[in-house]
Amino acid sequence: MEEINLKELWMYFKSKIGLIILLVFLVITIGNAFTIFTRVPMYQSTTTIVLVSEKSGSAVSQTDLNLNRNLIGTYSEIVKSRKVLNKVIDNLGINESVATLSANVEVSSVTNTDIIKITVNNPNSEDAKNIADEVAEVFMAEIKDLYSLNNISVLDKAQSSSAPFNVNYVKDNVIYLAIGLVIGLGITFVMFYFDTTIKTNTEIEDKLGLTVLGIVPREEKE
Numbered sequence: 001m002e003e004i005n006l007k008e009l010w011m012y013f014k015s016k017i018g019l020i021i022l023l024v025f026l027v028i029t030i031g032n033a034f035t036i037f038t039r040v041p042m043y044q045s046t047t048t049i050v051l052v053s054e055k056s057g058s059a060v061s062q063t064d065l066n067l068n069r070n071l072i073g074t075y076s077e078i079v080k081s082r083k084v085l086n087k088v089i090d091n092l093g094i095n096e097s098v099a100t101l102s103a104n105v106e107v108s109s110v111t112n113t114d115i116i117k118i119t120v121n122n123p124n125s126e127d128a129k130n131i132a133d134e135v136a137e138v139f140m141a142e143i144k145d146l147y148s149l150n151n152i153s154v155l156d157k158a159q160s161s162s163a164p165f166n167v168n169y170v171k172d173n174v175i176y177l178a179i180g181l182v183i184g185l186g187i188t189f190v191m192f193y194f195d196t197t198i199k200t201n202t203e204i205e206d207k208l209g210l211t212v213l214g215i216v217p218r219e220e221k222e
Contacts, residue, residue: 004193012192013185020188024180031176032169041164043125047132048156049140051075051114072116076107078146079118079139087138092130105135115155125160132158 013020051071078084085098085105094101106119118135122128140152 009192013188016188020184023184027180028176035172039167040123042121042123042166043128043161044121044165045128045132045158045161046117046119047136047158049116049136049152050155051151052153072109079107080105084138084142088134092134129158129160
């Protein structure tokens with residue numbers, strides 16, 4: 001395997017800096033075009049509800065806590081049920097199917113607490129907020145009908161998000177920059193490795209073992 005002179009490699013990289021910059025620019029441009037045309041910005045809003053004592057004004061007992069924690073799993077499934085989501089669609093006049101809405105609704109419980117988070121993803125930040133709040137309201141009404149329980153209260157209402165959660169242009173461009181550098185340096189290295197031309201008189205002496213008797217200078221035209 002031919003030895004690589006690091007000094008020559010560095011000088012070759014410097015001579016091809018324009019090509020490297022061009023490749024980096026192309027990768028960043030293509031990457032951003034792909035992001036803009038294929039990724040739909042999605043906004044996220046979360047409504048937080050808490051399970052409380054059914055008896056208004058009374059202290060929460062250990063029995064209440066145990067009952068609430070046993071119901072969290074069931075409540076989480078009811079939130080995304082067709083019965084709840086159909087009413088949300090009707091109440092807000094949403095032009096979506098239950099399956100589409102369900103795919104954009106996430107329900108999670110905070111570990112070792114009686115708190116349930118209802119998170120909604122939507123291309124419109126205001127719609128995400130309204131849907132999250134409406135899901136919570138419809139869910140609480142359904143629990144009253146199904147279980148005759150009044151043990152749910154809204155802890156925090158949803159807020160409109162100012163930025164999409166699935167698009168981060170700064171992070172994406174850093175990644176595209178790194179990819180562009182790898183491609184640019186890689187192509188330049190391959191070009192250097194397979195470049196067999198003689199560029200300096202020292203290369204003639206080192207590689208061919210010949211003595212240079214004279215050098216014809218290059219004439220620069222005006």
